[in-house]
Amino acid sequence: DTEVTQTPKHLVMGMTNKKSLKCEQHMGHRAMYWYKQKAKKPPELMFVYSYEKLSINESVPSRFSPECPNSSLLNLHLHALQPEDSALYLCASSRTGEGTEAFFGQGTRLTVV
Amino acid sequence: AQRVTQPEKLLSVFKGAPVELKCNYSYSGSPELFWYVQYSRQRLQLLLRHISRESIKGFTADLNKGETSFHLKKPFAQEEDSAMYYCALTGNTDKLIFGTGTRLQVFP
Numbered sequence: 001d002t003e004v005t006q007t008p009k010h011l012v013m014g015m016t017n018k019k020s021l022k023c024e025q026h027m028g029h030r031a032m033y034w035y036k037q038k039a040k041k042p043p044e045l046m047f048v049y050s051y052e053k054l055s056i057n058e059s060v061p062s063r064f065s066p067e068c069p070n071s072s073l074l075n076l077h078l079h080a081l082q083p084e085d086s087a088l089y090l091c092a093s094s095r096t097g098e099g100t101e102a103f104f105g106q107g108t109r110l111t112v113v
Numbered sequence: 114a115q116r117v118t119q120p121e122k123l124l125s126v127f128k129g130a131p132v133e134l135k136c137n138y139s140y141s142g143s144p145e146l147f148w149y150v151q152y153s154r155q156r157l158q159l160l161l162r163h164i165s166r167e168s169i170k171g172f173t174a175d176l177n178k179g180e181t182s183f184h185l186k187k188p189f190a191q192e193e194d195s196a197m198y199y200c201a202l203t204g205n206t207d208k209l210i211f212g213t214g215t216r217l218q219v220f221p
Contacts, residue, residue: 031207042199042211043157050207090157092209101147102209104157 002027006091006105014113015081021108023074023091032074033102034066035090043090049074050096081112115140117202117212125218126190134185134215136174136200144202146176146183149211151197160185160198170194190219 004025013019023032031050035043048056049068063085065077074091088109092102116139126132138144148160161169163176163183174185183200200212 033207033209042214045208045210048207055207092157094209101159101162103159106156 002103004091004093004103004105006089006108008108009106010109010111012111012113013078013081015083017081018077018079020078021076021089021091021110023076023093023105024072025093025103026072027093027095027103028071029093029095029103030071031094031096031100032068033090033092033094034074034076035092037088037090037107047076078110081110083112086111115144115202115204115208115210117200117210119198119200119212119215121215122213123216123218125220127220128192129189132185132187132190132194132217132219134198134200134217136183136185136212138181138183138200138202140181140202140204142204144176144204146174147201147203147209148172148174148183148185149199149201151199153196157199190217192219192221195219 007022033048034046037043045058046060047066052068063080067075088107090107091105094100094102118137146163149157150160151157172187176183195218197214197216199214203209
């Protein structure tokens with residue numbers, strides 16, 4: 001299995017909702033990433049987990065809460081989001097992080113209403 | 114700080130023409146440079162990385178540390194090369210940072 005799988009593919013949520021994005025990989029990768037991508041913009045790094053520990057938080061607002069329950073799973077918990085948080089959220093994984101190829105999921109298209 | 118610059122938002126060429134997508138970077142340590150490609154309705158995927166020094170789909174890229182550049186080249190563009198191309202950098206941390214991207218359009 002050489003894929004990164006993200007669920008759901010699409011999500012519409014209200015500003016008072018709590019939802020979670022899920023990401024799964026079974027390639028034995030030890031680094032996992034969350035990126036946010038707005039239309040016609042590059043992916044912006046949000047969080048990096050390395051060996052199941054949060055290693056990088058790019059000053060992301062606390063309404064986004066990442067979680068890495070085990071080496072294959074990565075979640076992004078969402079609470080009290082704003083309409084400007086609407087974007088494509090990409091998950092990626094790589095063997096170790098430093099200098100290794102990152103594999104990307106198809107993304108979750110999030111719309112906040 | 115890590116930074117990747119791609120000066121061209123859009124590059125349009127005719128089929129068979131040479132292509133060069135520019136990428137410049139800023140990083141104080143030893144960088145690892147990559148080119149990622151996103152075809153229409155497909156996920157972002159690695160095209161090539163400087164450390165492997167290989168040609169993928171006819172594309173090559175050479176790391177020039179003196180000019181801090183990692184330009185992507187192909188001698189003869191094909192219509193199926195039309196896509197969004199991102200230059201990316203990582204160093205001795207887990208950060209993988211992307212440039213702003215260049216959309217390549219290859220006309221028949």
